[in-house]
Amino acid sequence: MTADTNTGAGKPLRSQPTRDRILEAARAIFGRDGYDRATIRAIAAEADINPAMVMRYYGNKESLFAAVTSSPVDPADFQTVPKSHLGESVIRHVLEAWDDPEKSATQRAILLAALSDEDARARYLQQHQQSYAALLERLGNSRRSIEAAALMSTQIIGLLVARYILRVPRLVSMSREQLVREVGETLQGYVRIASG
Amino acid sequence: MLAFGNACLQSRVYYLSNENTCLQTCVFCASLGSMDKSSHATPVRRSQPARDRILEAARQIFGREGYEHATIRAIAAEAQINASLVMRYYGSKEALFAAVADFRRTDPKVYAGTPRSQLGEAIITRLIGLWKDPTIGATQRAMLRAAFTIESARAKWLRYGNEYAQLFETSMSDPDAAGMLSLFGSQIIGLFITRHILKLPQVVDLPDETLTREVGRAVQAYINRARKISTRGDAGRSGPERALRQANSQLNVTKNRKNKQK
Numbered sequence: 001m002t003a004d005t006n007t008g009a010g011k012p013l014r015s016q017p018t019r020d021r022i023l024e025a026a027r028a029i030f031g032r033d034g035y036d037r038a039t040i041r042a043i044a045a046e047a048d049i050n051p052a053m054v055m056r057y058y059g060n061k062e063s064l065f066a067a068v069t070s071s072p073v074d075p076a077d078f079q080t081v082p083k084s085h086l087g088e089s090v091i092r093h094v095l096e097a098w099d100d101p102e103k104s105a106t107q108r109a110i111l112l113a114a115l116s117d118e119d120a121r122a123r124y125l126q127q128h129q130q131s132y133a134a135l136l137e138r139l140g141n142s143r144r145s146i147e148a149a150a151l152m153s154t155q156i157i158g159l160l161v162a163r164y165i166l167r168v169p170r171l172v173s174m175s176r177e178q179l180v181r182e183v184g185e186t187l188q189g190y191v192r193i194a195s196g
Numbered sequence: 197m198l199a200f201g202n203a204c205l206q207s208r209v210y211y212l213s214n215e216n217t218c219l220q221t222c223v224f225c226a227s228l229g230s231m232d233k234s235s236h237a238t239p240v241r242r243s244q245p246a247r248d249r250i251l252e253a254a255r256q257i258f259g260r261e262g263y264e265h266a267t268i269r270a271i272a273a274e275a276q277i278n279a280s281l282v283m284r285y286y287g288s289k290e291a292l293f294a295a296v297a298d299f300r301r302t303d304p305k306v307y308a309g310t311p312r313s314q315l316g317e318a319i320i321t322r323l324i325g326l327w328k329d330p331t332i333g334a335t336q337r338a339m340l341r342a343a344f345t346i347e348s349a350r351a352k353w354l355r356y357g358n359e360y361a362q363l364f365e366t367s368m369s370d371p372d373a374a375g376m377l378s379l380f381g382s383q384i385i386g387l388f389i390t391r392h393i394l395k396l397p398q399v400v401d402l403p404d405e406t407l408t409r410e411v412g413r414a415v416q417a418y419i420n421r422a423r424k425i426s427t428r429g430d431a432g433r434s435g436p437e438r439a440l441r442q443a444n445s446q447l448n449v450t451k452n453r454k455n456k457q458k
Contacts, residue, residue: 150398158386
């Protein structure tokens with residue numbers, strides 16, 4: 001290896017396909033094994049690349065994990081939604097991300113890691129604060145809005161754990177439309193607290 | 197008495213007896229080397245305080261570290277007991293976890309006398325109280341975390357959900373009613389996780405009264421919808437069909453119990 005360990009903007013063209021392959025493999029392995037059990041070796045094998053190469057591009061498991069992680073909610077997503085439909089809109093948005101085969105394995109790995117590892121929990125809280133802020137921007141910043149958003153997150157995270165991690169049979173088989181309707185109603189009940 | 201190298205039929209643990217005298221206690225029933233079933237009913241437990249200390253330590257460690265990260269060594273250290281003694285009493289990490297994993301403290305049967313329209317609030321009020329208890333809270337955390345990665349622990353949670361179906365008298369064979377009940381479960385699990393595992397600051401800050409009122413109302417709505425679907429289902433069926441369905445669901449309950457005993 002040369003002294004040039006700048007793996008970022010240095011030679012993007014040549015390394016980009018390799019990086020993409022590593023990221024794709026990392027998504028698959030983190031999604032399958034969870035953060036704790038995933039190994040650089042397994043990711044390298046999945047990408048059909050030497051483990052040393054993975055280390056060179058991403059340094060360690062943690063930064064590789066961070067690279068496949070991105071916040072799922074953009075504040076702009078909810079700005080135009082009428083408050084009367086906010087419950088349904090939020091859960092639809094979340095389920096779309098989680099049902100997307102490309103994103104779901106990563107999302108699942110992030111949540112699973114946060115539930116079992118203190119460092120991962122800290123990372124998750126940061127990501128959650130962003131989603132939270134996005135919601136509050138729409139709900140307003142009163143005490144009641146803060147309570148409403150907190151209550152919403154109890155149902156959203158509960159549904160994600162039950163459907164994608166515990167794989168409760170009837171929640172796995174339930175259509176997205178039915179989930180949006182039923183859970184949307186619960187979330188809308190919480191939205192109403194914000195409106196007073 | 198167990199002869200050298202024989203196994204207790206119940207625990208399948210081998211006893212190494214010394215000069216034809218079994219000095220070991222059965223890790224499951226604590227009877228002194230006996231294979232006689234009747235003696236399992238009245239265990240001799242001189243070691244009870246040590247066992248209790250191990251169980252309490254196991255709850256804390258499993259709750260904090262999760263099943264996979266927990267080690268017998270860490271549990272022994274927490275209990276301030278030699279690790280070999282932990283192994284002697286409980287045999288393995290699996291057996292120790294099985295002794296800790298216990299839904300009895302959150303058994304839904306306690307709501308039997310509660311009016312159906314107040315079940316939501318009653319359940320949330322009771323659960324948020326129970327979860328604050330250090331022992332119960334740690335046990336629940338350990339059990340839920342184990343369910344994420346271990347199939348048998350996951351199956352235990354799913355069966356636990358069915359017990360609520362019996363309480364609400366909703367039919368789990370109707371997919372829509374079962375769906376509502378599963379959503380009910382998702383809200384409760386979500387409350388537990390956000391408050392006691394992820395510890396989301398905003399959720400931790402929510403006053404108990406707000407949780408009881410608002411989450412109570414939300415879960416009551418799921419209960420109501422599940423019951424409504426169940427009655428609609430039954431009304432549309434003829435008498436014999438209904439009887440057959442009830443018999444089937446009874447059969448499932450028995451099956452579940454048998455599975456549990458295995």
